[in-house]
Amino acid sequence: xxxxxxxxxxxxxxxxxxxxxxxxxxxxxxxxxxxxxxxxxxxxxxxxxxxxxxxxxxxxxxxxxxxxxxxxxxxxxxxxxxxxxxxxxxxxxxxxxxxxxxxxxxxxxxxxxxxxxxxxxxxxxxxxxxxxxxxxxxxxxxxxxxxxxxxxxxxxxxxxxxxxxxxxxxxxxxxxxxxxxxxxxxxxxxxxxxxxxxxxxxxxxxxxxxxxxxxxxxxxxxxxxxxxxxxxxxxxxxxxxxxxxxxxxxxxxxxxxxxxxxxxxxxxxxxxxxxxxxxxxxxxxxxxxxxxxxxxxxxxxxxxxxxxxxxxxxxxx
Numbered sequence: 592x593x594x595x596x597x598x599x600x601x602x603x604x605x606x607x608x609x610x611x612x613x614x615x616x617x618x619x620x621x622x623x624x625x626x627x628x629x630x631x632x633x634x635x636x637x638x639x640x641x642x643x644x645x646x647x648x649x650x651x652x653x654x655x656x657x658x659x660x661x662x663x664x665x666x667x668x669x670x671x672x673x674x675x676x677x678x679x680x681x682x683x684x685x686x687x688x689x690x691x692x693x694x695x696x697x698x699x700x701x702x703x704x705x706x707x708x709x710x711x712x713x714x715x716x717x718x719x720x721x722x723x724x725x726x727x728x729x730x731x732x733x734x735x736x737x738x739x740x741x742x743x744x745x746x747x748x749x750x751x752x753x754x755x756x757x758x759x760x761x762x763x764x765x766x767x768x769x770x771x772x773x774x775x776x777x778x779x780x781x782x783x784x785x786x787x788x789x790x791x792x793x794x795x796x797x798x799x800x801x802x803x804x805x806x807x808x809x810x811x812x813x814x815x816x817x818x819x820x821x822x823x824x825x826x827x828x829x830x831x832x833x834x835x836x837x838x839x840x841x842x843x844x845x846x847x848x849x850x851x852x853x854x855x856x857x858x859x860x861x862x863x864x865x866x867x868x869x870x871x872x873x874x875x876x877x878x879x880x881x882x883x884x885x886x887x888x889x890x891x892x893x894x895x896x897x898x899x900x901x902x903x904x905x906x907x908x
Contacts, residue, residue, distance in 0.1 A: 597643035616644040729790035739799040747838035772864040814863040814871025
């Protein structure tokens with residue numbers, strides 16, 4: 592690990608906070624831990640990850656690593672990182688990227704330390720003794736995801752479902768309470784129902800990703816609901832009040848006179864509910880229907896209307 596960049600090993604930026612470092616370590620450890628990964632290369636990779644985490648998770652050790660670079664263990668403990676930075680900034684030429692002169696710390700550095708003072712056993716013990724000589728520690732279980740398909744009605748009202756997950760030849764079933772107003776893509780967290788932890792560590796969480804199935808009557812856009820509103824020509828022309836089925840029950844839609852196909856009539860708050868805020872809206876989209884066959888009387892009336900009317904829809908914009 593002498594030449595490794597610990598930040599690159601964990602895949603975090605140099606200004607990452609402790610939470611980011613811990614999350615990165617947990618994610619990588621779950622993948623490369625020898626107890627869960629049989630790949631021969633996984634153990635070496637896990638050692639790299641663990642070594643990087645040992646250094647970056649300790650604020651003091653991380654401070655020395657940031658100051659002195661990959662060879663920070665060769666620097667005596669009494670050398671202050673901040674003082675070293677100040678001296679390095681003033682020294683200019685002759686220093687490597689890691690912060691050391693080509694010949695190591697010499698007497699002229701002002702620290703009274705030379706490369707011959709390094710104890711090889713201490714150095715190797717610091718690099719490899721921390722983890723190689725002990726058992727692997729407990730690893731929390733991995734978080735898992737599964738999809739949960741719901742109807743529009745179930746998403747609107749909420750429901751209770753039995754979910755069965757299978758894997759590794761086993762199956763798990765449990766009851767899930769789905770709150771009213773869930774949206775497509777929303778995740779429902781089930782604490783402790785994910786992958787099992789090792790050596791007494793806690794289980795991961797299970798996240799159920801909501802998928803709302805296509806519906807023959809309703810279309811969803813976020814929390815807004817769209818429904819087709821079929822109208823006879825005279826209803827659209829004269830105006831009317833029409834009952835419309837919604838997931839929350841029947842509502843009356845007032846249709847203004849002169850409504851054309853495609854017009855959307857908005858009913859505020861009639862879409863999916865929102866436990867934490869404003870509910871969605873319902874949009875009734877007008878679609879004018881005509882009879883497939885006309886009786887003689889109906890035909891005469893339409894002919895009379897055509898003769899009396901000067902309306903030309905092709906002139907409309």
